[in-house]
Amino acid sequence: MTVVWTPSQDQILNSNLKRFENFVSRKLGKEFKSYQELHEFSISTPEFWRLLIEFCEVIGDWQGPVYEGGNIITAKWFPQSKLNFAENMLKNRSQDTALVFRCENRIFENVTFTELYDQVSKVAQHLRALGVKKGDRVAGFLPNFIGSIVAMLATVSVGAIWSSCSPDFGEQGVIDRFGQIEPKVLFCVDGYFYNGKSHNCLGKIKSFSAKLPTVKQVVMFDYASLGKISIKNSISYNEILDKYNPKKIEFKRVDFDHPLYIMYSSGTTGVPKCIVHGHGGTLLQHLKEHQLHTNISSGDRIFYFTTCSWMMWNWLVSALATQATIMLYDGSPSYPDDTVLWRFANDEQFTLFGTSAKYIETLMKNNVKPRANFKLKNLKTICSTGSPLSPESYDFIYKNIGPVHLASISGGTDIVSCFVLGIPTLPVKRGEIQGPGLGMAVEIWNDTGKVKRGRRGELVCTKPFPSRPVKFWNDKDRKKYYLAYFDRFKDVWAHGDFAEQTLDSGYIIHGRSDATLNPGGVRIGTAEIYRQVDRVDEVLESIVIGQTWENDIRIVLFVKLKEGINLQETLIDTIKETIKYNCTVRHVPSKILQVNDIPRTKSGKIVEIPVRDIVHGKEVRNMEALANPEALDFFKDRPELALK
Numbered sequence: 001m002t003v004v005w006t007p008s009q010d011q012i013l014n015s016n017l018k019r020f021e022n023f024v025s026r027k028l029g030k031e032f033k034s035y036q037e038l039h040e041f042s043i044s045t046p047e048f049w050r051l052l053i054e055f056c057e058v059i060g061d062w063q064g065p066v067y068e069g070g071n072i073i074t075a076k077w078f079p080q081s082k083l084n085f086a087e088n089m090l091k092n093r094s095q096d097t098a099l100v101f102r103c104e105n106r107i108f109e110n111v112t113f114t115e116l117y118d119q120v121s122k123v124a125q126h127l128r129a130l131g132v133k134k135g136d137r138v139a140g141f142l143p144n145f146i147g148s149i150v151a152m153l154a155t156v157s158v159g160a161i162w163s164s165c166s167p168d169f170g171e172q173g174v175i176d177r178f179g180q181i182e183p184k185v186l187f188c189v190d191g192y193f194y195n196g197k198s199h200n201c202l203g204k205i206k207s208f209s210a211k212l213p214t215v216k217q218v219v220m221f222d223y224a225s226l227g228k229i230s231i232k233n234s235i236s237y238n239e240i241l242d243k244y245n246p247k248k249i250e251f252k253r254v255d256f257d258h259p260l261y262i263m264y265s266s267g268t269t270g271v272p273k274c275i276v277h278g279h280g281g282t283l284l285q286h287l288k289e290h291q292l293h294t295n296i297s298s299g300d301r302i303f304y305f306t307t308c309s310w311m312m313w314n315w316l317v318s319a320l321a322t323q324a325t326i327m328l329y330d331g332s333p334s335y336p337d338d339t340v341l342w343r344f345a346n347d348e349q350f351t352l353f354g355t356s357a358k359y360i361e362t363l364m365k366n367n368v369k370p371r372a373n374f375k376l377k378n379l380k381t382i383c384s385t386g387s388p389l390s391p392e393s394y395d396f397i398y399k400n401i402g403p404v405h406l407a408s409i410s411g412g413t414d415i416v417s418c419f420v421l422g423i424p425t426l427p428v429k430r431g432e433i434q435g436p437g438l439g440m441a442v443e444i445w446n447d448t449g450k451v452k453r454g455r456r457g458e459l460v461c462t463k464p465f466p467s468r469p470v471k472f473w474n475d476k477d478r479k480k481y482y483l484a485y486f487d488r489f490k491d492v493w494a495h496g497d498f499a500e501q502t503l504d505s506g507y508i509i510h511g512r513s514d515a516t517l518n519p520g521g522v523r524i525g526t527a528e529i530y531r532q533v534d535r536v537d538e539v540l541e542s543i544v545i546g547q548t549w550e551n552d553i554r555i556v557l558f559v560k561l562k563e564g565i566n567l568q569e570t571l572i573d574t575i576k577e578t579i580k581y582n583c584t585v586r587h588v589p590s591k592i593l594q595v596n597d598i599p600r601t602k603s604g605k606i607v608e609i610p611v612r613d614i615v616h617g618k619e620v621r622n623m624e625a626l627a628n629p630e631a632l633d634f635f636k637d638r639p640e641l642a643l644k
Contacts (some may be wrong), residue, residue: 104331134159189225304354386521432506
């Protein structure tokens with residue numbers, strides 16, 4: 001592959017990664033001739049993680065072994081140690097700016113590290129007064145704004161567990177998530193802004209909060225100023241700030257694997273899986289990725305376009321532990337035009353700009369040239385994730401944004417971090433992710449084991465790493481956990497990415513290897529769509545797939561209707577509105593088509609992958625497993641899905 005960026009010698013020597021390499025060399029008397037040698041060291045000894053703790057000056061009671069247990073499933077990390085995630089986020093008490101927030105309706109707010117600490121202190125006091133304690137759940141129905149970070153940090157400071165989703169979720173989507181984890185407190189906003197419009201959430205909040213019987217109190221932010229509504233056991237956020245005086249926070253230090261976040265990942269059946277991540281694993285993984293792989297230091301200004309429903313929000317927030325300034329944006333990235341985020345970047349002089357591959361493609365299609373219109377003199381790094389970054393996008397960035405370190409990264413909610421990502425001391429090659437993360441034993445396997453470089457297969461991890469999920473919520477026998485990651489290869493993590501390691505030791509992600517949808521880089525479980533389509537009386541059953549379309553994925557829904565009913569535009573509109581109201585606009589299919597039958601296994605399960613393969617003109621394997629293989633004919637060569 002063509003080299004499109006090479007770090008200068010000064011950039012290499014002054015990087016955090018080089019500093020860490022020198023630090024390890026001094027400690028162990030061991031020299032590293034290449035990143036590959038450093039990486040091999042990081043996966044060959046668990047002491048790598050203890051050295052990382054020391055290098056990053058992580059606060060905690062660190063003692064005993066790094067981990068106990070022999071494989072990824074059984075490994076228990078730092079079993080004798082204690083820490084608190086929030087304590088590490090709030091160690092800076094200066095008057096430097098901690099958070100900068102902008103909203104598309106021109107709301108603008110800055111908060112210093114001291115002011116952030118004081119707000120967290122007040123909210124933490126309130127949570128303790130409500131009886132919130134270690135292990136309790138607190139949930140946020142919130143946008144990407146300062147209040148979300150305050151509420152999260154206050155929650156985890158007392159040892160409670162945080163979970164969140166963005167306010168564009170429909171009522172059923174919220175209940176499907178929060179109903180499983182039984183939160184004691186809800187933080188909510190009255191509404192939000194998107195595409196120049198305000199969206200009132202008050203009625204939705206009143207409805208779903210009443211269906212969550214464990215909720216003791218609803219804390220309301222007057223964010224969009226959309227009026228008032230009587231919500232049982234509610235209090236305004238401002239009342240809390242007025243009620244308490246800031247004082248020293250009593251950080252509850254907990255076990256390394258004590259739950260920090262509950263996040264959600266949907267499969268093809270049932271409600272979303274509740275993925276639990278711990279204090280220690282999340283913190284160490286993010287410190288490693290921030291400081292060593294994206295070269296973030298104190299004083300840097302870090303931005304990622306995200307919502308509170310996407311793991312990149314959790315990733316972004318962790319930059320507080322490096323004492324960087326976090327840039328928050330809420331609203332559409334294209335309102336009033338496609339330059340809105342770049343104006344923000346220019347005004348605040350971002351040093352890191354994080355986004356999705358789909359957003360970069362949109363800039364390309366709309367001929368947006370940030371460098372021609374804005375001074376981005378401090379911009380050092382661009383991160384892209386969510387879906388594979390095309391080679392043409394590399395060209396666009398270096399032509400129209402600047403000579404930055406372009407870090408295409410890939411991981412996911414399942415590990416709240418990355419397997420493969422940027423390496424600031426190495427060249428960037430067109431169309432390639434630079435390499436595996438330190439401490440991550442990444443390989444590419446097929447059904448018989450590791451494949452040669454240049455061959456495609458399943459991205460796997462063969463050795464323990466601290467940010468693997470602690471557990472799934474409500475999965476006492478760990479069966480769901482095992483089936484999600486370890487069912488294909490014994491004691492080896494199978495991530496669900498179809499990938500290859502190039503001859504140059506880079507990585508290319510070729511998309512998801514499972515049936516989970518991924519439009520615009522946002523993973524969507526098909527079950528969430530099915531549950532809403534089932535509400536439509538005219539529909540007997542349905543099947544949904546992702547179709548490759550214009551370097552992205554579009555959602556295609558096939559419906560089998562009741563006898564005598566044909567798919568008309570009014571019914572299509574009904575289906576789309578039902579999905580949008582109860583889920584999000586991202587769940588709405590691009591195409592809805594009628595079929596006479598839907599293929600199933602002999603056990604009665606609908607089969608998405610064969611349908612997806614047929615739509616893409618691929619051969620379907622294992623036809624004998626289908627009870628009605630002739631049904632696949634209804635999906636073949638559909639003119640409505642032809643690539644133009």
